[in-house]
């Protein structure tokens with residue numbers, strides 16, 4: 001054959017194979033397509049790609065041409081076994097001119113009724129000095145149909161492409177697995193059982209969170225700083241059918257005004273903006289997942305108009321492009337501002353407010369659900385004790401003081417304080433005296449004076465009692481007799497209190 005034509009064919013086969021290998025991360029499909037392409041180029045009878053299993057140290061056929069599935073299944077070798085095993089051991093290519101005359105040729109696959117006159121080429125697949133498999137080809141050489149050196153050259157190039165591909169594929173598999181593990185950890189972490197709160201006002205909220213998690217409805221989270229808006233937003237996402245898709249948070253207060261638009265909607269490549277590459281916006285990144293528009297109250301008025309359009313029409317354009325991109329992401333927004341006040345003051349568009357306010361979730365401040373303070377203290381004590389390998393606990397006086405505290409920073413502040421107490425504690429029991437001075441003073445001199453009046457104190461004590469009973473019932477799997485004993489009550493006293501506090505058989 002004309003050498004020039006032959007070289008051209010080689011080049012186009014190599015180009016074809018490099019395209020196939022970069023088309024996807026499907027190992028089976030890509031390697032079989034490579035064998036198909038080589039078959040045409042080398043006029044081979046049979047061909048196989050063997051890969052070494054790192055654990056069993058066995059070579060297995062992962063792609064083949066000209067073999068039946070049964071023959072593929074039989075094709076297993078150990079390192080050093082047969083020609084294939086020898087090539088992997090030595091890392092050197094081998095050429096057997098006539099397999100009929102070669103005793104080392106094991107023919108494990110049993111796919112060659114006619115061995116005489118068939119040549120066998122076997123090339124290692126490796127990167128640097130790491131050999132990960134071999135590629136083998138059977139063919140019959142005749143005067144006018146190719147020569148061995150040309151074939152060995154083409155196969156070496158293809159083997160190095162395959163090596164690169166397999167390495168990337170392994171990384172991809174590993175990343176996929178890690179991603180899957182992380183995703184299930186997130187699902188576990190952002191689970192309703194990790195949101196603490198037994199107060200009726202809070203239970204009511206969790207009920208609606210449970211309900212809306214399964215829908216695509218826009219949710220507006222309201223509440224003071226540290227009340228759990230972001231926690232609820234993430235829980236909504238990880239407990240919905242979108243949990244495998246991304247959760248993308250954008251904090252409007254953290255971005256400079258002139259960057260918010262590009263951040264949200266992205267920038268088209270080569271547009272008048274001078275962008276050299278296309279930059280995806282957060283709406284596109286969220287795709288079929290959830291976009292969390294945090295601190296929405298800080299969004300400048302001119303961008304409120306643009307966001308309103310996105311919410312109304314469910315589509316947007318990248319900056320510098322006229323192509324409309326549909327929005328499939330679920331929208332969750334949050335603010336610690338009183339948005340209605342902002343509407344009245346003219347700082348927030350009323351139409352946008354109503355668009356966002358489809359399902360409002362108003363998180364109560366901690367001072368309005370004092371009965372949850374002991375539960376939260378317990379939750380965070382356990383968490384940080386585990387984290388720092390300690391077994392610190394609060395004595396009743398400390399719990400009492402912390403329950404009476406007004407918690408201006410809400411749960412965030414409580415969690416931070418518990419973490420600090422666990423780290424700093426010199427003994428295993430923390431007493432009221434160990435609490436920071438400023439905290440005690442705010443308890444003693446509360447900002448709204450009603451907190452010390454007898455009525456409020458009574459309510460707080462009742463709240464504490466109620467949450468203790470709920471906890472005891474939970475700890476004792478609902479067995480009232482045991483729960484009563486752990487609390488130092490008679491079963492009758494417990495029954496009376498459960499009735500008084502409206503605690504049902506499901507403890508709520």
Ligand SMILES: Nc1ncnc2c1ncn2[C@@H]1O[C@H](COP(=O)(O)OP(=O)(O)OP(=O)(O)O)[C@@H](O)[C@H]1O
Nearest residue numbers: 194195196224225226227228229230231336411412
């Ligand atoms: N009910 C809860 N149970 C357990 N942890 C909670 C609860 N609410 C909030 N937290 C924790 O408190 C911290 C603050 O919560 P989060 O960041 O969700 O508050 P936020 O409302 O978004 O505050 P900000 O307005 O300041 O951004 C987080 O560590 C969160 O996990």
Ligand SMILES: [Mg+2]
Nearest residue numbers: 229230294334
């Ligand atoms: Mg937040």
